[in-house]
Amino acid sequence: MPVLDLRDGTRLYYKDWGSGDPVVFAHGWPLNSDMWEHQMMFLASHGHRVVAHDRRGFGRSDQPWNGYDHDTFADDLAQLLEALDLRGVTLVGYAMGGGEVTRYVGRHGSERVARVVLIGATTPKLGQSEDYPCGVPQVVFDNVRSGLMEDRPEFLRGFARLFFATGSDADDVSEGRLAHIHQMALQASLKATHDAVTACATTDYRDEIARFDVPVLVIHGERDAFVPFDATGRQAAELFPNATLKVYEGAPHGVLFTHKDRLNQDLLDFIAG
Secondary structure (H helix, E strand, O other), rough: OOOOOOOOOEEEEEEEEEEEEEEEOOOOOOOOOHHHHHHHHHEEEOEEEEEEEOOOOOOOOOOOOOOOHHHHHHHHHHHHHHOOOOOOOEEEEHHHHHHHHHHHHHOOOOOOOOOOOOOOOOEOOOEEEEOOOOOOOHHHHHHHHHHHHHHHHHHHHHHHHHHOOOOOEEEOOHHHHHHHHHHHHOOOOOHHHHHHHHHHHOOHHHHHHHHOOOOOOEEEEEEOOOOOHHHHHHHHHHHHHOOEEEEEEOOOHHHHHHHHHHHHHHHHHHHOO
């Protein structure tokens, strides 16, 4: 397996397919790079080099005790881009991966970056606070952490259904797809899964968003039951200096699967443009 040895000794698994202008993907909580299979196949088949890593603590990467914050995630991503010497990169972040790529640009600049795509992302801020009343209430994150500690496999089985939900339950989705999401989620360590909830809830990206100097495409499911559009995507499109917003009508969080053809074409068009 291709593995990058990070400076703190953590080993980071990644995929590197195809050739051409590079596209680098950052996955969502609590999944891994396998979630990008449709996008990576499509873009690699259309003349792009596609790279996706399993974030530390998730998938096939090492599972250290510490480092589950967005500064560390962004620094890990920076080491991957440096090791592969990628330039003119399109960074694509999904859910908390959107926070990761945003923090990367905030900490490391845009020298290697041509554009950014945020899909169902937690930017500009997911958690509710006094100065961000549209965010998700703290009790939601408390319940997620307690559910993980009580019965992680069963809690994540429910997450797999919420991933595709546009109402109280998952819409028409195959049992195989639900099992695939559940399997990916279970590959992560309990520590990483638990701590990353806090990172998602508390990280505020508004300062770095104001300094962005590359084009941004914001894609969000209108009925995302996991990262609500009104709490995140709507505000992100207004705050990024050079943003284009695409709202997928009636779509759930899992647009990578439910709307893969539309999403793949939107990615290809944005990269080409």
